[in-house]
Amino acid sequence: MKIEFELNGQVVSADVAPDATLLSVLRLDLGLTGTKEGCGVGECGACTVLVNGRAVNSCLYPAVKADGRRVNTVEGLADGDDLSPLQAAFIETGAVQCGFCTPGLLMSAKALLDDKTSPSDEEIVEALEGNLCRCTGYRDILKAVRRAAGRRGEGEP
Numbered sequence: 001m002k003i004e005f006e007l008n009g010q011v012v013s014a015d016v017a018p019d020a021t022l023l024s025v026l027r028l029d030l031g032l033t034g035t036k037e038g039c040g041v042g043e044c045g046a047c048t049v050l051v052n053g054r055a056v057n058s059c060l061y062p063a064v065k066a067d068g069r070r071v072n073t074v075e076g077l078a079d080g081d082d083l084s085p086l087q088a089a090f091i092e093t094g095a096v097q098c099g100f101c102t103p104g105l106l107m108s109a110k111a112l113l114d115d116k117t118s119p120s121d122e123e124i125v126e127a128l129e130g131n132l133c134r135c136t137g138y139r140d141i142l143k144a145v146r147r148a149a150g151r152r153g154e155g156e157p
């Protein structure tokens with residue numbers, strides 16, 4: 001069936017199988033490979049995107065449900081060559097190592113910061129608890145989200 005949705009601010013359409021996942025449509029049909037497939041069963045968070053502002057595991061999210069909705073992926077974070085404050089903070093704090101988990105973490109963090117300008121450490125941990133990282137030990141990831149939240153508090157977008 002044909003679906004149409006807003007993807008990073010632009011309306012796109014795709015012909016999708018009834019059982020297609022949003023992840024497969026993003027990566028295979030629309031060529032946006034920033035969103036990663038880790039476990040494929042809702043356990044790792046590598047595939048996290050936002051649907052109508054809410055973080056979802058796109059490996060489990062039926063593509064047909066995206067019809068008429070607003071989808072945001074990691075590709076939509078930067079403005080041209082200008083990284084978003086979140087992306088910049090991840091790099092500055094060393095929160096990116098192999099980087100496989102990073103797109104999903106960024107999107108979970110974005111959902112949090114869009115909702116709360118000054119989240120507590122507990123709220124950050126809760127927002128990221130579905131995102132697994134095998135490399136960093138999480139400390140620098142928390143530091144990055146705190147840093148990005150602080151910058152937003154200072155008026156950065």
Ligand code: FES
Binds near residue numbers: 042045
């Ligand atoms: S690939 Fe979707 S949760 Fe792991």
Ligand code: FES
Binds near residue numbers: 097098101133136
């Ligand atoms: S940086 Fe490698 S899995 Fe997180």
